[in-house]
Amino acid sequence: MFTDADAAALYDQLNPWDATRYPSDAFFNGLVMDADAVLDVGCGTGSMLHQARHFGHRGRLVGLDPDLAxxxxxxxxxxxxxxxxxxxxxxxxxxxDLATMAGNAFQCFVSDGELSASLAAIRRALRDGGRFAFDTRNPQVREWEEWKPSNASEVVDGSGRTLHVSHQVESVVDDVVTLTETTSAHDGTVLRVDRASLRFLDVSELGAFLHKAGFEIEAQYGGWQHETVSDVSRSIVTIARGA
Ligand SMILES: C[S@@+](CC[C@H](N)C(=O)[O-])C[C@H]1O[C@@H](n2cnc3c(N)ncnc32)[C@H](O)[C@@H]1O
Structure with a gap:
């Protein structure tokens, strides 16, 4: 038995949020702590906002996600x-004042229609001059080529079970990668298979979608220490401003 709640707990184990340890988390945390009212789109289990409150954020914090567990x-x-x-x-x-999408959540917007409608809604949620900060994986690095069973990870969950988590790419069609994540017990019994599609946009495509939705790019980095975006940057970190 492996429930949706187990999957959400496992996500936190595999993706711990800690702005005192991880540069990506520190980057988002800095922006959040400086803003009065923050909307975290694709907030998942809410770790980013939890930590902001824990660190003393006193303003409005709102997390939005379709995943009920x-x-x-x-x-x-x-x-x-x-x-x-x-x-x-x-x-x-x-x-x-600020909308965020951390953990590459932006890549969950797959079709042009969903991407445009989502950006329009985020723009509408922001006050004039408000900022939208998000990270995406750089398509030039082709990170999906690392998503294969030989790169599986093993983790002991909260109830002491050893779990095996592996990824497999099902298809790459244009800029959309569809993959499965398989969670198995120690003896190989498959407990759960999740399927997801992620879109990989390059800098100019990101710029075009943002511009159409009424954003201008304030800054764009190839890493968490404000590196320039290059062919080998794993992440594209974008801060857009409502124009
Ligand atoms: C990789 S997780 C990132 C979660 C969290 N932001 C983090 O950094 O740990 C992507 C999240 O985006 C959410 N998501 C998927 N489609 C979405 C949509 N159309 N609108 C908002 N969130 C969405 C998923 O449910 C999931 O929780």
Whole structure:
């Protein structure tokens, strides 16, 4: 038995959030702590906002995600607003200084229609001059080529079970990579298979979608220490501003 709640807990084990240890988390945390009202789109289990509150953020913090099991885990903190839903359906109107999408959540917007509708809703949620910060994987690095069973990881979960988590790419069609994540027990029994599609956009394509949605790019980095974007940058880190 491996429930959605188990999967959400496992996500946190495999992707611990700690702005005192990880440069990516410190980058987002710095922006969040400086903003009065923050919307975290694709907040998942809510770790980023949990830590911001823990560090003393006193303003409005809102997490949005369509994954109900992840949100249930986020709700362990009740001094943050948690909203179930997809970005494209958000209806906030000029309420936030900052919107974030951490952990490459932006790549979950796969079709042009979903991407445009999501960006329009995020733009609408921001006050004029508000910022939208997110990271995406650089298509030039072709990170999906590392997503194969030989790179599987083993982890002991909260109840002491040894779990095996592996990835397999199912297809690469244009800029969309579809993959499966398989979670197995120590004896090889498959407990769960999750399937996801992720879109890989390059700098100019990101710029075009953002521009169309009413954003201008304030800064773009190839890493968490403000490196220039290059062919070998694994991440593209974008800060856009509502134009
Ligand atoms: C890789 S997780 C990142 C979670 C979290 N931001 C982090 O850094 O750990 C991507 C998240 O995006 C969410 N997501 C997928 N499609 C979405 C959409 N259309 N709108 C908002 N969130 C979405 C998923 O449910 C998932 O929780």
């Amino acid at each position: 992840a949100l249930d885990r986020a709700r362990r903190r009740t001094d943050i607003e948690w909203v179930a839903g997809a970005a494209a359906d958000a209806s906030w109107d000029r309420e936030f």
